[in-house]
Amino acid sequence: MLATFPIVTGLAADDFTQSLAPVGGSLALSALVGLLPLVVVFLLLGVLKTQAWVAALAGLGTAVLVAVLGYGMPASLALMSATQGGVFGVFPIMWIVLTALWLYQLTVTSGRFEDLRATFNMVSEDPRIQAVLIAFCFGGLLEALAGFGAPVAITATMLIALGVAPLRAAGTVLLANTAPVAFGAIAIPITTAATLTGIPESTIGAIVGRQAPLLAVVVPLLLLLVVDGKRGLREVWPAALVTGLSFAVAQFLTSNFLSVALTDIVASLAGLGATVLFLRVWTPVGAREAHERLEAGRHQEHAAAVAAGRTPAGSVAGSVAGSVAGSVAGSATTATATRARVDGTSGAGSDGGRLPTARIWMGLFPYLLVIAVFSVSKLVPPVKAFLAGTDQKIAWPGLDGHVLSAAGKPISSTVYSFQWLSSPGTMLLLSGIVVAIAYRISARQAVRDFTGTVVKLRWAILTVASVLALAYVMNFSGQTISIGTWIAGTGAFFAFLSPVLGWIGTAVTGSDTSANALFAKLQATAGSHAGINESLLVSANTTGGVVGKMISPQNLTIAASSAGLDGQESAILRRVLPWSLGLLLFLCVLVFLQSTPILGWMLP
Numbered sequence: 001m002l003a004t005f006p007i008v009t010g011l012a013a014d015d016f017t018q019s020l021a022p023v024g025g026s027l028a029l030s031a032l033v034g035l036l037p038l039v040v041v042f043l044l045l046g047v048l049k050t051q052a053w054v055a056a057l058a059g060l061g062t063a064v065l066v067a068v069l070g071y072g073m074p075a076s077l078a079l080m081s082a083t084q085g086g087v088f089g090v091f092p093i094m095w096i097v098l099t100a101l102w103l104y105q106l107t108v109t110s111g112r113f114e115d116l117r118a119t120f121n122m123v124s125e126d127p128r129i130q131a132v133l134i135a136f137c138f139g140g141l142l143e144a145l146a147g148f149g150a151p152v153a154i155t156a157t158m159l160i161a162l163g164v165a166p167l168r169a170a171g172t173v174l175l176a177n178t179a180p181v182a183f184g185a186i187a188i189p190i191t192t193a194a195t196l197t198g199i200p201e202s203t204i205g206a207i208v209g210r211q212a213p214l215l216a217v218v219v220p221l222l223l224l225l226v227v228d229g230k231r232g233l234r235e236v237w238p239a240a241l242v243t244g245l246s247f248a249v250a251q252f253l254t255s256n257f258l259s260v261a262l263t264d265i266v267a268s269l270a271g272l273g274a275t276v277l278f279l280r281v282w283t284p285v286g287a288r289e290a291h292e293r294l295e296a297g298r299h300q301e302h303a304a305a306v307a308a309g310r311t312p313a314g315s316v317a318g319s320v321a322g323s324v325a326g327s328v329a330g331s332a333t334t335a336t337a338t339r340a341r342v343d344g345t346s347g348a349g350s351d352g353g354r355l356p357t358a359r360i361w362m363g364l365f366p367y368l369l370v371i372a373v374f375s376v377s378k379l380v381p382p383v384k385a386f387l388a389g390t391d392q393k394i395a396w397p398g399l400d401g402h403v404l405s406a407a408g409k410p411i412s413s414t415v416y417s418f419q420w421l422s423s424p425g426t427m428l429l430l431s432g433i434v435v436a437i438a439y440r441i442s443a444r445q446a447v448r449d450f451t452g453t454v455v456k457l458r459w460a461i462l463t464v465a466s467v468l469a470l471a472y473v474m475n476f477s478g479q480t481i482s483i484g485t486w487i488a489g490t491g492a493f494f495a496f497l498s499p500v501l502g503w504i505g506t507a508v509t510g511s512d513t514s515a516n517a518l519f520a521k522l523q524a525t526a527g528s529h530a531g532i533n534e535s536l537l538v539s540a541n542t543t544g545g546v547v548g549k550m551i552s553p554q555n556l557t558i559a560a561s562s563a564g565l566d567g568q569e570s571a572i573l574r575r576v577l578p579w580s581l582g583l584l585l586f587l588c589v590l591v592f593l594q595s596t597p598i599l600g601w602m603l604p
Contacts, residue, residue: 014074017404018478020485022071031486033070034479037063037470038518042504045553052510052553053459056466063470067477078473080399084416085472085517089465091418093192093513095425096185098457100145103366103432104154105449110439115363117158118355124279126287127162127294128236131227132220132243134158135176137272140247141367143177143184144264145428151177152555156562163291164227165298166563171575172226174550174559178583179216179247181512181546182208183255183263186374186424189512189545190260193520193538196413196475201260206604207539209255209263211590212546213248215583216267220244222579228290235286239275246274256604259378261424265371366435373427387422394418403476411476464514471517484525494530495595498523498537499544499587503580506545510552515545532595536603540591547583550576 023030040062044055060082067073067081107113120130120138135155142151152173159169182189187205194201220240224233233240250270254263355363376383393415395401400414420426436446474480488494501523505515516538523541527534549555556569565572593599 014077015402015404016073016077016477017408018406018476018481019071020406020478020482022478022482027482027486030070030482033066034474034482036066037474037479041470049553051459053463053466056463056470060466060470060473063473063477063479066479067473071477071479073477076398077402078477080396081403081472081476082469084396084399084414085469086465087416088195088472089468090461092423092425093185093188093468094457094461094464095423096188096428097150097425097460098453099425099428099432100142100185101150101457102450102453103145103370103428103435104142104150105453106432106435106439106441106446107363107366109445109449110441112363112365112439115355115359117161119360119363120158122354122360123276124239124284124287126236126284126290127164128224128228128232128290129239129275129279129284130162131159131164131172132176132223132240133272133275134162135173135223136180136220136243137247137268137275139173139176140180140264140268140271143180144186144262144268145367145370151180152558153562156559160563163294163298165294165301166565167301167568167571167575168227168297170559170563170565170572172223174555174572174576175226175579176219176223177549177555178546179212179219179251180264180268181506181549182212182542183251183260183267184512187261187263188424189516189542192513193516193542196471196517196520197524197534197538198412199524199535199538203535203604204539204542205260205263206256207535208542209252209260210602210604211539211543211587211594213251214590215543215546215587216248216251217241217244220247226575228293231286231293232290235290236284238282239278239284242278243271243275247271261378262371262374265374269371362438365438366431369431369434370428373431374424377422377427390419390421392418392420399476406478406481413475464511467511467514468517471514474518475521480519480522481525484522485529487522488526488529491530492532492595493592494526495532495537495540496588496592498526498540498591499584502541502544502546503548503584505541506548507551510549510555512542512545512549515548516542533603536591536595540587543591544584544587547580547587551580 019030021027021030023033037059041055041059044050044058045052050058064075064078064082067078068075104113107116120134123133124130138158139151139155142154155173155176156169159172160166164172183205187201190201190204190208193199193204220243221233221237224236224240228236247267247270251263251267254260254266258266377387378384394417396414396416401410403411403414405411432446436443441449487497490497501519502512502515505518506512519541520538523537524534526532527537551573553569556572559565559572560569590599594602
C-alpha cells in the first residue's frame with residue numbers, strides 16, 4: 001500500500017484554474033506568449049551558443065514570468081511547480097545517470113574496461129564489424145543503463161582505439177545513438193511522458209516499439225557507410241543486417257510483451273549475440289584492407305588538423321580524462337596491478353592475444369549483474385510488488401490541490417513519487433557496490449570515484465533539473481495546453497509534424513527525456529483536439545527525439561571532447577545533419593500513415 005504524505009507548510013497558495021486563452025482572450029496570442037520560454041532556450045543554445053545550463057535557467061525564468069504575468073498563476077504556485085520539476089530532474093532522472101556512470105568508472109579503475117574492449121576484438125578481426133557492435137550494440141546497452149551522452153563518450157574512445165579516425169568515430173557513435181535512445185536510461189523518456197500525460201507507459205512503450213525498430217534495421221547499415229564508405233557496406237552488409245534485424249525484433253517483442261524498462265538491454269544483447277553466431281558461419285572479406293583504409297584516413301585527418309593549425313590530441317584515452325567517461329589511460333598502471341591481484345595473472349591479454357575465460361566473464365560481470373538485477377525486479381511479481389510498496393507519494397507542498405484544470409478539477413500530477421528503493425538508480429548503486437567488492441576496489445577508491453562522477457556531472461544535473469522545472473511550470477500554468485490546442489488547428493496534418501517537436505526538443509536539450517518533459521503534454525493535448533490518437537503523438541514525440549540527439553550541441557560537445565576534437569563540433573554536425581534530417585522525414589511519413597487506415601493496423 002502506497003502511503004501519501006501531505007506536507008504542511010506556511011506557504012499560502014490561492015487556487016489557480018488553467019485557461020486556454022488567458023492572454024487577451026485570444027488562443028493564438030496565448031500560445032505565442034506560452035512559446036516564449038522555448039524560444040529563449042532555442043535562441044540561447046542554437047544562435048548565441050551559450051552553455052546548456054545557462055539556456056535552461058534563462059528558459060525557466062522566462063517560464064515563471066509568463067506563468068505569473070501572462071497566465072495569471074500565483075507566483076508561489078509557479079515557484080513550487082518549478083521545485084517539483086527540478087526535484088524530479090534530480091531524482092530519479094540524474095540519479096540513474098550518476099549511478100550508471102559510477103558503475104562504468106569502477107570498471108575503468110579496476111582495469112576491466114580494457115578487458116571488455118579486448119573481448120570485442122575476439123568477436124571479429126574486421127574493424128567495421130567491431131565498430132558496429134561497439135557503437136550500436138554496446139552503445140545501446142550503455143544507453144539502456146545511463147543515456148544522457150554516456151554511450152557517446154565511452155564508445156567514441158573505443159572506436160578510436162580500433163583505428164577509426166577521430167572525426168569519423170564521432171560521427172559513427174552519434175548516428176548509432178539513435179534507435180536505442182527512446183528506451184534509454186531504463187526507459188526514463190517513456191516514464192517521463194507517461195507521468196506528464198497520464199497515458200500508461202506500457203501503451204507508449206508498445207507504440208514506440210513499433211516505430212523505433214524500423215530505424216534499428218537500417219542504422220547498422222548506415223554505420224558501415226560512415227566508417228568505410230560504399231565499399232564497407234558492400235563487403236559487410238550481411239553482418240550489419242543481422243545486427244539490425246535481431247536488435248529490431250528484440251526491441252519490438254520486449255517493449256510490447258515483456259518490459260519497457262528492459263527493452264534496450266535485451267535488444268542490445270540480442271543484436272550482439274545474433275551477430276556473433278552469424279560470424280561463425282559467415283566470414284567478411286577485405287578486413288585487412290579495411291584496416292589499411294582506416295589507418296590512412298586517420299593519417300589524413302591528422303595531417304589536415306596540423307595544416308589547419310590545430311593540435312591533435314596526443315592521447316585519445318587521455319583526452320577523455322576531463323569528460324564524462326573518465327580516463328582509461330590514467331588508471332592503466334593501477335588497473336593492471338589490481339587485475340593481476342584478483343586474477344592471479346600478469347595482466348597480459350589485452351595486447352591482442354586471447355583473454356582467459358575468467359577475465360572475459362569478469363569484464364562482462366557488471367553488465368550481466370545489472371541485467372539480472374533488473375530482470376528480477378521487473379519480472380518476479382513478489383519482488384516487483386515489494387519494491388513498489390516502498391514508494392512514497394508526496395503531495396507537493398503548497399501546490400497539491402491548488403492547481404485546477406480548465407474543467408475545475410485538481411490535477412493529479414502535483415503528487416511526487418519518491419522511489420527511494422525501486423528507482424533504477426538505487427538498483428545501479430547496489431550493483432556498483434557488488435562490483436566494487438568483486439573487483440576488490442577499496443571503499444575509499446569507490447567513494448572517490450563516486451564523488452568524482454558527481455563533480456563531472458554537476459552542470460548536467462543543473463541543466464536537466466532546470467529543463468524539468470521549466471516543463472512543470474509550463475504544464476501546470478497551462479502554457480503547453482494553450483500551445484497544443486492552437487497547434488491542433490492543423491488538423492490531421494499535425495500527425496506529420498508530431499515527430500518534429502520531439503526532434504527539436506532533443507536537439508536543443510540533448511535528452512529525449514527533456515524533450516518529452518517539454519512536449520509530451522502538448523502532443524497529447526493537440527491529439528485530443530485534432531481527433532488523433534493521443535498515445536500515437538506522444539510516442540511520436542519520443543521517437544522523433546531519437547534522431548535529434550545526434551545534432552544536439554550537448555552530444556556534439558561530448559563526442560568532440562571524447563575524440564580529442566575540441567572546437568570541431570561544427571565539422572561533426574556537418575557529417576551527421578543529413579542523416580538526422582533524412583531519418584526525421586522517414587518518421588514523419590511513418591507517423592502520418594500510422595494515424596490513417598493505411599498503417600493504422602501497426603498500432604496496438
